[in-house]
Each structure stands twice: as C-alpha cells, then as structure tokens.
Amino acid sequence: MKNELLKKVSMIELFYDLVFVYMISQVTGLIHHLQNGVISPSALSIFTLVVIVSINSWMVQTVFNNRYGKSQWSNVILSFVDMAIVLYMSNAFSDTFDRHLIGFFIAAGLLSLTLAIQYLLVFVQTKNEYDRNIAMAFMRILFFRTACLLAGGVLAGRWGTTIALFGIITSWIIPAFIGKHTQKHPIIFSHLLERLTALIIIMFGETIVGISKYFTQNTFSIQSIMIFIIVVSLFFTYIVEFDHLIEEQRTHETGNLLIYLHYFILFGLSLVTVALDFIHESEANAIFSITCLYVGIALFYIGIVIASYYNKTTLKLENYVVVAFIVVTLMGYFTSMCFATFSIIAGVTALTTLINAVVITLSLVRRYER
Template sequence: MTKGFWQPPRLRTLEEEEEERRATWLELFYDLVFVAAIAEVAHYLDGHLSVSGFLCYVLLFVPIWWSWVGATFYATRFDTDDLGHRLLTLLQMVAIAVLAVNVHHGLNENSDGFALSYITVRGILIVQYLIAGYHVAIARNLTNWYARGFSLAVAIWLLSIFVPPPWRFALWILALIIDFGTPLTAGKLVAKIPPSFSHVPERVGLFTIIVLGEAVISVVRAVAQLQWGILSAGVALLAMSIAFSLWWIYFDSVDGSPLRGMAAGKMGISLTWLYSHLPLAIGIAATGVGVEHIIVSSKKAIALPSPERWLICGAVAICLISLAVIHLITCIVGTKHRGKILAAYRIGSAAFILILAIGGINLSPIVLMVLVALACALQVVLDLLANRQSLPQANS
C-alpha cells in the first residue's frame, strides 16, 4: 500500500542494519518498460549488421542502460514508495517508452525525439535528487553533486538538438562521459552515503535477466519464422545453451562485493564493477540478434556471411571479457571467489571465439554454433571443477 500522497525522502541505506533491502514491486514493474527498450535497440542492430551499425547500436544502448542505473541508485537511497514517488516513476516510464519508440530511427529523423525523451528521463531524476537533498541534510552534498553533474550533461543533450549530425552525436558522447564521470568523481561524498550493498547487486542481476530474456526471445522468434527442421532446431538448442552458460557463469560466480569499496571512497574499483555490466548487457543483447540471423542462415547450410559471423563471435567475446573484468575486480577486493582463475578462463575462451571470427570463413552455421557453444559450456565445467577443488580447502 502507498504511504500517503507524499512523504519527505529519507535515507533508505540507514535502515540496512535492521533489514536487508530488496527490490520493490514498483521497481520490478519499472523494469518492464526496459524490456521494450532493449527489444527495440536489438531490432535496430538486426537491420544494421556492420561495424558502423554496431557502434550506432552501442550509442543508442548506453542512454537506455544509464537511465536504468540512475533510477536504481536513486531508489536504493531515497525511495519512499508513496504516491508522489510512484507518479514520478510513472513519468519516467512514459519517457523511457518514448525513448524506445524513437530508437529505430534514433540516429536519423528521430534523433530529436530520442534526445528529448532522454532529457526528460534525466530531468526527472535531477528533480528527485534536489528534493531528496532538500529534506535529507546529511545527503545534500552528494545530491547537489549529482544534480550539478547530471544537469551539465542534460544541457549538452539539449544543445545537441540545435546542432546537425554528426556533431550532434559527438555532443551526446561528451554528455555521456560527463554523466559517467559524475559518480566517479564523487568519492568521499559517496563514502558518506553509500548505496545498499545488497540491493544494487540484486537490481543489476535483474537487468542481466532482462537482456538474457531478449536473447531467448530472439531464438524463439527466429525459429517461428521457419519450418521446423533438424538444422534450425540444432542451432536453436545450441543458442539456448549459450544463453544458459552465460546465465550460469554470471549468477554462479559474480557477487557485489566490489561495491563495498564505495564505503572507503574507492570509486574506481566499485564503478569498474558496475560499468563492466554495460558491455556485458550490450554483448548479451547482440548475441540474441546474432543467433537469430544464424538460425535463419542454417536453412541454407552454407558458410555464414562475415557480418553474421563477426556479430555472434564478437558479442559472445564481449560478454566473456566483461565477465573476466568483473571476476578480476572481485578478486582484487578480496572475496573468496577465485577471480583471477575465472578471469583467465573467460579471456581464453574469448580469444578462441575471436579466432573463429577471423578464420572461420568457411564454417557452416551449425559448426560455428557448436564451437561457440562448447567454448561457453567449457566455462561452466571449469567453474564446477574450481568450486569442487575449493571445497576441501573451505572444510579444512
């Protein structure tokens, strides 16, 4: 139930000692609009299989992911779940839905609409931080820092509307750099008001589930376009095994311990962990697009065109390299996970998959998928072996 029409924001992280912070129903509902946004940006990549098309896909993906991160980190500190907060969240959801609508032509005739919808999302977040800072004195320095940095980025986005391409997109990149740099330079301010160390990893994991879901949908959509056959069924099963392997090695080995560096002002380690999830999400969503093309190509049983081969191999390699960074950072912070070993596994498989992209010119779709799926499944086997070897040490 709502807690009145409006309540002054309070610092949620002060309550962690009494109760572990969990995702609210509102946050889960909020995530649904990002399902649509991820689907639209994946659809954009589906029609632009080239190096430039992939870079454009990344440029469109980053504001979507950053919008979600902004709302998540605000909610972990100041979410009151009253009617006022719910209405502001609804406005954000509408703005993100408009952002998704403008994605497909977001770098052409709809770039104005894409920019304005993103400005709206960030503007609402800035208002939320200003309100929180007004009512929560202990957090005022942090909220003012965020408001100033994010407002500067919004101003650049607004300026970009009056600048023709390609300079418009250069301003977008500059604004995103400022956006990403604002928390990075907040150091001591964040140390005083850190986010919830249980809530954020859960929320980041939920977003990972969203992009994995998009990959699964891509498999289903591709198979639905074809008459069911042995080759298409085989490729679809291999694609599902890749998604399952990525799910396994992420959720079985990743934790949010690097975030605790924020309590000591170590923003570099903490944000490296967080920001590494961006290429991971980009890679997972792109993997779904690549798989969809391969399933369609499997009916022809010929060598894959270079764009399709590079997309699937490059996307999976990006996922594995991102996971390697996450594991390595986790190891640096001093968790029990064997981060360096896990990182070496990921890098090795990513290198093998990139070799397939370079030298697999004559590989058929089914053979390529078998090799990529085996490289991912090997990660699961190695993780199981590493966990089994660590059990005697843990029990001794």
C-alpha cells in the same frame, strides 16, 4: 554513516523494469538489420548511444532508490513520469542520424530532468552534509546532461548531435569520479546487486526471444540445441559468479565498479543475441558474424572477471579460470573462422561456452570441498 545491509526491492522498481523490457527489445532491433552483410556503422553507433542513455538512466534511478528511495508520492509520481518518457524514447530513434533523433534527445533530456529533480528534492529536504553533497554532485551531472540533450534536440543537425553526444558521454563517465562524496553514504550492496541481476535476466530474456526462431516445427535441428546450449552456458556462468561467488553483504561500497562492469555484460549479450541470428543468415558476412558473436562472448567474460573483485575472500576467481576463458574462447573463435558453416559455428561455440561454464563451476565446487 551507518551502512545498511538489506533493502527490499519495491514493486514500483519492478514495474519500472517492465518498460525497459520494451526498450531493450527496440534498441536490439537496431542491430538486427544488415547492410552489405554487416551492421552499418550508423546503426551500431546509434545502438551504443541509445543503450548508454537508457541504461545509464536506469542505473541513476536505481542508485537513487538505493540511497534515498521511499514510498513517497513524489518518488512514485516521478517514477511513472519516467516510465512514460522511456516508452516514448523506445520509439524515437532509427538506425540513421536523422531527424528522428530530435525527439529522442528531447525525451532523454526530460528524463534526465526528472532524475535531477529527485536529487533536488533530497538536497532541499535533508540537512545531512554528506547527502547534500551527493545530491549536489548528481544534480550538476544531470542538469548538465539535460542542457546538452535539449540543446541537441533544439539545434538538430551536426552541431546539435555533437552537443548531445558530448553531454551523454561526459555524464556517463563523471559519476565514476565522485567517490569522495558517494563513499560517505555507501550504497546497499545487496539491493544494487539484485537490481542489476534483474536487468541481466531481462537481457537473457531478449536473447531467448531471439533464438526462438530455431525452435519451430520447420527449423528445429541439432543446431537448435547447440544454440540453446550457448545461451544456457552463458547464463550459468553468470549465475555461478553473481549468485554463488560474490559477497552480497559488502559494506562501504559506492557500487561504481559493479555498475560499469555490467555495461560489458549488457553490450556482450546484445552482440551475442544478434550474432546468433546472423550466423544462420546467408546474406550475412561470415567473418563479421563470427567476430560479432565472439566479441560479445569476450565482453561478457570480461564483465564476469571484473566482477570477481567482489567475490568472497575464500572464493576469489583463480587464475586458471581466467586463462581458460581466454584460451578456450580464442580457440573457439579461430576454429569457427576456419570452418565457417552454421553447423560448425553453432557446435564449436556451444562447446566453448560450455567448457568455460564447467571450468568456473568446478572452481567453485573445489573450494567447497576443501
């Protein structure tokens, strides 16, 4: 099948992103609250659950639009229905496994159902064997998830939650194994890349909102600048990889690796966002706060390194960049642990992320000078 190289991001897709700004804000709020100085296991588990469901749904919709999205009334109407469901989902969970999750499971099940219906329409309308196979594969995955989530909402309790979790995890993983179908109709790589970078920018926006409390007349200090440098350095690292090193005009790609690596970046940024708040809180456990911050940074860099698979042939990530990421980040972590004060943590982490940003940037500059 002919592989297109370009596809314009539609206004509907950009409008669709707006509800995820709210969703991300709500779900990040789950892990902003501490219990005995740390994030409670239930809050962290529900945060992970909600992120996987919401972002995976966003990914499925994005991949559908990439392959089959057209300005048809059916697609537009279902997109608006999805937005309404996501808005409801954003307010249908709490930080404990209680009856609040019933509404979330049912709403998530309905969201999966609308996504499945879109693939059903493709299956019915197309005569192309490859597209029918792709549509059938995603229909099975999405109808399975719909059944599990609705069962979880109806049954409630431990059994209901177990069934829902099984459906969520299974449907999250299985798309990675249907490449034999999806490679027959490759994604438009540049479009998927643009959509994913937009999602990450939304996440960075949430991080900026999170650190804004350090920039008031009463709280502004040198540490505020250090906190800002941390965020800017991470963002600059992301820009260098995804705006300069990566090959946008790739062909014959399923996009699976690009999608899954962004979960590392998304979870990493979420942890960084809350940890930058925790490191200044007196009631927060210092060891936990520092570990949370550096685990987030490490996840972010893991995503960046995996993304180098897609780099231009002349701009492959050099080994010394990866070594620098590992060594500098570990040094920053252990130094912060030894001198666990807000000023030291902020300064050391700013230096850590800045050095890593400079290393990957110099690697790019050196390649262009050759």
